[in-house]
Amino acid sequence: MAASLSRPCFISLHLPYRQGWAQHLANTFRFRPVAVRETPCVRQLALRRESAIFLVNERLAPASTSTHDFLYDVDPQPTLGTASNVCFEVDDVPGLCKWLQSQGCSLLVPPTELSDEGGSVTYGVVSSVVGNISHTLLDRSCYQGPFLPGFQPIQGAPSATGDGIKITHFDHITYVCPRGGARVALDWYQRCFGFHRFLLNPQERPAEGYVLGGQGVGMLLLALQSARGTPAHGCKLVFAESLSQNGTNQVDTFLEQHGGAGIQHVGLCTTDIISTTRALQQQGARFFTPPTAYYKQGGKAEEIQGAGQDPHMLAELGILLDTTVPGDKGQPGTDATESPSREYLMQIFTHPIFSEETFFLELIDRRGAPGFGEGNIRALWKAVQVYMDQQQ
Incomplete structure (x- = not known):
């Protein structure tokens, strides 16, 4: 049950x-x-x-x-x-x-x-x-x-209409776990809460999870999708675990400053990430700056233009975009023979909300893409890591 x-x-x-x-x-x-x-x-x-x-x-x-x-x-x-x-x-x-x-x-x-x-x-x-x-x-x-x-x-609260902020619902919740804890959490939520496995990347092997490598990163990511709701509209849980062998990364920093495992960030779904990011910046919200190399990598400008977006505008705001590839539906065993898709998603992270380097928010704009693009995952997590290093 x-x-x-x-x-x-x-x-x-x-x-x-x-x-x-x-x-x-x-x-x-x-x-x-x-x-x-x-x-x-x-x-x-x-x-x-x-x-x-x-x-x-x-x-x-x-x-x-x-x-x-x-x-x-x-x-x-x-x-x-x-x-x-x-x-x-x-x-x-x-x-x-x-x-x-x-x-x-x-x-x-x-x-x-x-x-x-x-x-x-x-x-x-x-x-x-x-x-x-x-x-x-x-x-x-x-x-x-x-x-x-x-x-x-509460009566008389100001109306949210017309402010340019298009946040609709919680998209996903990312937990930080101690080493060995991500799989324990994955099994518990599947067994007790009926969540289903969700693959973060088409190359992810279910038995191994998605390993995010690179200097100073070293993380294991595992994800689940709620049993009710479509992949694009249900709730996802993401579990992050440090694999770093040299020094500490943002996962280790969270565990140290938070005093143990917990929720690192919440993804807020938006129907217009450009308008929402601009409006929030005007209100004083601060966002992580992605590596400049992200927008300069081969084919990225063409990918963004192919999705109908402006590469210069996204770079100016710090918004990342990834299109899905055939078969990238986040489900194990998906048939990868379908025609290429223009489905894509855009994302951006806020700076930490509290005084400690723990909890922050994410904006995510899904244009038919239910998963998380590999390029976005790497760029977002690297941006957080650079910020963390600068705070040391």
């Missing part, structure tokens, strides 16, 4: 006392505050952009909090900003929680029903096998309110 999950309902962020991020998320990334819940110790604020919702948990007092201070989540007791909970909507919370317990999963919050004038919801929280991550399992099929029971709607 593995869970059948689709896109996340919300992603929960926790911040230590006297640290906040909600204002930055609202002002810079233009997420709209929709609901709030406050106790003497914590404030939980839900911010939405289309179907992408962040639940920001801020401490209002230095004293330790109790589990009851949080709804739809648990307290990871953060010493730094962390993305620690991913909520998924499910059909049968009690049945799924019971089955997950039978599989050895730790149940942090038993099935709980809450209601208000908008209806009722049932939720439970289970611990992931990765770091400080937990998962809220939520049935809100009988609820019609703006967010969830226990939260007060």
Whole structure:
């Protein structure tokens, strides 16, 4: 009875006392505050952009909090900003929680029903096998309110229309795992949550995963796709593990600064990455600069033009583009005899959101391509590595 999950309902962020991020998320990334819940110790604020919702948990007092201070989540007791909970909507919370317990999963919050004038919801929280991550399992099929029971709607929040930012939903979530942990996580999410294997690259061997080599890089990447939803529209999980033998790379840096495994970045799907990147830059968002060699490599300008995009504009903004190749559908055993495709995707990373070199955001614009282009993967991760090296 593995869970059948689709896109996340919300992603929960926790911040230590006297640290906040909600204002930055609202002002810079233009997420709209929709609901709030406050106790003497914590404030939980839900911010939405289309179907992408962040639940920001801020401490209002230095004293330790109790589990009851949080709804739809648990307290990871953060010493730094962390993305620690991913909520998924499910059909049968009690049945799924019971089955997950039978599989050895730790149940942090038993099935709980809450209601208000908008209806009722049932939720439970289970611990992931990765770091400080937990998962809220939520049935809100009988609820019609703006967010969830226990939260007060926020009236008069500024409209998000007409600001040029075209963010629609969460596309993928990338976890950083300790050495040997990526395959453990892969197996756990397949067995417990019903995710399916997703190949990041057509040359990837399922038994080995996608190995990203090169000086100072050395990473293993493994990916999964939610059972519900098409490859282009379901939720993907990516697990990154360091293979570096010489010094540390960004994965090692994350593990050190975060204090263990966790969520490194969240991919936000956009329908217009050029307009969105420009608008966010005007609001003060900062993005990683890809290596200049990326745009100068043989055939890249022609590839970008063939996709109907302007190479100079993408280079100016720092946006990467990869077209898919025949058979590059991210599924094991895909037939590679179909005709060449003009399906492509574009991506860009923000600088780290918190003061530590841990959590950041990605914009991804899918034009029919469900996977992640090899050139993009290498360029994006190298850009992050260069930035990390400069901060040393």
